[in-house]
Structure formats: C-alpha cells, structure tokens
Amino acid sequence: MDSLANLNRALQYIEDHLEEDIDVREAARLAQCSDYHFSRMFSFLAGISLSEYIRRRRLTLAAFELQAGDLRIVDVAVKYGYTSADAFSRAFQALHGITPSSVRSHAPSLVAYPRMTFQLTIQGGNAMNYRIVEKEAFSIAGFMKRVPIQFEGVNPEIASMWKSLTSEDIDRLKQISNVEPQGLISASVNFSEGRMEEQGELDHYIGAATSKECPKDFSKLEVPALTWAVFEAVGPFPETLQQVWSRIYSEWFPSANYEVARGPEILWNEGKDVSSPEFRSEIWIPVVQR
Numbered sequence: 001m002d003s004l005a006n007l008n009r010a011l012q013y014i015e016d017h018l019e020e021d022i023d024v025r026e027a028a029r030l031a032q033c034s035d036y037h038f039s040r041m042f043s044f045l046a047g048i049s050l051s052e053y054i055r056r057r058r059l060t061l062a063a064f065e066l067q068a069g070d071l072r073i074v075d076v077a078v079k080y081g082y083t084s085a086d087a088f089s090r091a092f093q094a095l096h097g098i099t100p101s102s103v104r105s106h107a108p109s110l111v112a113y114p115r116m117t118f119q120l121t122i123q124g125g126n127a128m129n130y131r132i133v134e135k136e137a138f139s140i141a142g143f144m145k146r147v148p149i150q151f152e153g154v155n156p157e158i159a160s161m162w163k164s165l166t167s168e169d170i171d172r173l174k175q176i177s178n179v180e181p182q183g184l185i186s187a188s189v190n191f192s193e194g195r196m197e198e199q200g201e202l203d204h205y206i207g208a209a210t211s212k213e214c215p216k217d218f219s220k221l222e223v224p225a226l227t228w229a230v231f232e233a234v235g236p237f238p239e240t241l242q243q244v245w246s247r248i249y250s251e252w253f254p255s256a257n258y259e260v261a262r263g264p265e266i267l268w269n270e271g272k273d274v275s276s277p278e279f280r281s282e283i284w285i286p287v288v289q290r
Contacts, residue, residue, distance in 0.1 A: 003254040004118045006031045007045075010038065015115050018058050019079055024050065033290065037259035044249035045118055049193050056113040059095045062088075063110045066103040073100045128244070128252055129232040132287075137225045138179050140187050140264065142207015143169075144219035149191065151198050154238060158186070161206050172215065177208035181268035181282060185209060187221065189264040205264070226263050226286045229256075237279040241267075245283060258287040 010031040014022055028038035042050045058080040065076050077088030077100075085100075092100045096110050103110070143165075147157035173184055185208065192200020205221055214220040229252075233244040253260065263286030270280040 003032075006033070007038075007041065007118050007254075011116060011118070014054060015057070018054070018061060021081075022054060033259045034288075036262055037253075040260050041249065041253060043195060044246075045254075046116060049195070051193065053113075053116065055091070056095065057115065059092055060111070060113045062092065062100075063096060063103065063112070066100055067110075069104055076100070128247060130252070131230050133180070133228045133230055133284075135180070135226060135228060138209050138211055138223050139214055140185070140205050140207045140221040140223060140266075141176055141210050141212075141214040141218045142173055142205055144203055144205045144207075144221070146201050147204045149195055149198055149200055149202055152242065158204055158206075161204065165206070173208040176210045176212045176215070179209045179211055181209060181266065181284065183208070183268070186267040186269075187264040188267075189221065209266075221264060223263060226261060227258075227288060228266075228284045229258060229287045231283045231285070233281045233283065234278055236277055237274040237281070240279070241281050241283070248283065248285060257290050259290055261286040261288040 010027040013027050013030050017023075024039065025035050028035040031038045031041075033041070039050050042053070046053060048056075062076050062080050065071055065079070066073070071079070073088070074085045077085050080088070082088035082091065089100055092098075098110075143161060145157065145161055147155060147161075170184065177183055184206065187205040187207070188202045189205075190203040192202065194200040195202070203221075205219065207218065207221075209223075229248075231244055231248055231252075233241045265286075266284035268282040268284070273279070
C-alpha cells in the first residue's frame with residue numbers, strides 16, 4: 001500500500017510540472033525508489049512508458065488550451081516543451097488526428113488522456129512461489145539476436161533461435177554451464193523504451209550461465225554480482241509464464257521490500273515438453289533492497 005501511495009505522489013509531481021522540465025530523479029525520490037525502478041514499475045503498471053504518458057498528458061492539456069482560444073499555437077507549443085510550432089503540430093496531429101489550427105476552425109473530436117492514479121486491486125490472493133538468491137558475477141555465453149518485443153503467445157523470432165540450435169550447440173552450452181541456473185537458459189536485456197506498448201526490440205540470449213571462458217564463436221553477456229528474486233511458474237506454456245511475469249510487477253514489487261535492479265531478466269525451463277500442463281519454469285529478476 002505504501003508503495004502505491006509513493007507512486008501516486010510521484011504522479012502528482014509529474015502532473016504539477018507538465019509545463020516545465022520534469023526531473024525523473026525527483027519523481028523517483030518521491031516514489032522512494034531508484035529512477036530505473038520507477039520507470040520500469042510505471043511502464044508495467046500503466047502499460048505505456050513514462051515518457052509517452054507525459055507526452056500524452058501534455059498534448060491533452062494543449063488541446064484544452066487551443067479550444068479555449070486564449071493563446072497562439074506557438075505559445076501553446078512552447079508552454080508544453082516543444083521547440084517549434086512544426087514539431088508541436090506533428091506531435092499533436094499524431095495523437096489527435098488533426099492539426100492544431102483545425103481545433104479552432106471547427107468543433108473536432110479530440111483524444112483526451114486523463115491523469116493517472118494507481119490503485120490496489122485484490123485478485124484472489126493466489127500464492128506466488130519465489131526465493132531470494134545472492135549470486136557472484138558470472139557470464140551468459142551463447143547465441144544473441146535482437147528480436148521484436150511480443151507479450152502473448154510464442155515469439156516466432158525466439159522460437160526460430162531455438163530451432164536453429166544443433167545438437168552440437170546444445171552439448172557445448174551444457175558443457176560450459178557451471179553456475180545456477182543450470183542448463184540452457186534464455187536472457188533478455190536492453191529493452192526499447194516502448195516495451196510496455198509492445199513496441200521495439202530487445203537483445204535475447206540463448207545460452208548458459210558460466211564462470212568459464214566464453215568460446216570465441218559465442219556471444220557473451222557479463223552479469224555483475226547481484227541479488228535475484230526467482231519466481232516459479234507451473235502450468236500451460238506460455239500462458240502461465242506470462243501471467244506470472246505480469247504479477248511480479250503488478251503485485252509482488254508493490255508489496256515487497258525490493259525494487260528492480262539493472263540486469264538481464266533470465267528464464268529457465270525444466271524440460272523440452274512445452275505441451276505438458278505442468279510445465280515448470282523459473283523467472284530470475286535482478287533486485288535490490290529498498
């Protein structure tokens with residue numbers, strides 16, 4: 001509950017400064033977390049990035065000002081952070097579907113994005129099985145590809161990565177796997193800002209967690225010493241996994257004494273048979289205590 005109250009204080013700060021430069025670090029301070037955690041939490045809870053929310057709120061208020069007819073278009077543009085009337089016009093038309101000058105020439109239909117607040121919704125009290133793991137630095141060695149972000153269903157680009165693995169590739173990965181999580185793993189990092197709008201891309205690794213030397217033909221991701229929250233997902237794949245991933249940010253983080261840290265999100269699967277109704281996976285999220 002305190003976490004949600006803190007997030008709402010940060011949202012109030014943003015609302016109060018829409019006509020000025022917004023300091024994300026100050027918003028994060030009010031939310032009592034790091035700016036990285038604040039931006040990530042906002043994206044998961046709101047479904048859009050923080051910068052996109054600010055953009056939509058400013059353009060919503062700009063439309064109200066133009067309807068009132070008291071300011072010139074260029075004055076409204078400058079008021080809401082645009083360096084030129086042309087840049088403002090392009091952004092305005094992208095959101096509202098009409099030019100700023102059209103607002104006054106007739107009575108158009110405009111898009112409004114009301115200010116946001118976060119509220120706690122009880123979803124039935126389903127248990128989340130997790131553990132906290134302290135790990136020394138290690139590497140993820142294997143194969144990497146920049147892939148599109150996709151929320152639901154099987155990502156075809158990632159599926160093609162798995163299909164391209166030869167038996168020799170798999171044996172080599174297993175041979176260098178010597179730290180938890182053992183065996184083959186997936187890791188995602190370097191997400192585009194539009195992640196929660198299901199836009200952009202991420203770096204996806206299929207490999208092994210290791211302290212050994214990385215083979216020269218493998219891609220390598222250095223992972224520093226971190227604390228990890230490890231969540232268990234058991235059920236039909238990939239629906240159960242995606243539900244648990246969502247609950248981590250919408251339910252666990254707001255009530256836990258941890259915030260997300262910079263680092264890769266790791267997925268470990270127990271076996272190959274994804275058709276099993278009891279398919280078991282683990283989601284590894286880097287965290288730091290508040």
